Amino acid sequence: MMTKEEIYKRLEDYLINLFEVPAEDIKLDALLFDDLDIDSIDAVDLLVKIQELTGRKISPEAFKSVRTVGDVVDQVYALFPADAPAKVENIE
Numbered sequence: 001m002m003t004k005e006e007i008y009k010r011l012e013d014y015l016i017n018l019f020e021v022p023a024e025d026i027k028l029d030a031l032l033f034d035d036l037d038i039d040s041i042d043a044v045d046l047l048v049k050i051q052e053l054t055g056r057k058i059s060p061e062a063f064k065s066v067r068t069v070g071d072v073v074d075q076v077y078a079l080f081p082a083d084a085p086a087k088v089e090n091i092e
Helices: 006-017 040-054 069-079
Strands: none
Touching: 006 040, 006 069, 040 069
8 A cells, every 4th residue: 555655756756747847836735727737638647647556447526526736645545445555657
């Protein structure tokens, strides 16, 4: 299982490398749309990366209430069963 810190770090890597978000803008309370300019197309791409990370199909409905980086971390953390090891993959 990944910790919230590990999930945050992976999410930070995705935001920097895939969406060119400046590292200094990424904070738990940063709003995806307003602060980080993540639009709906980017959100779908991010959801795909999260599915790859978790190894699970994720319903877009599960992420409708997600507004901040911290919300994403919490949602991803909730996807991992307590006894399951995290799937490790490269973001490149």
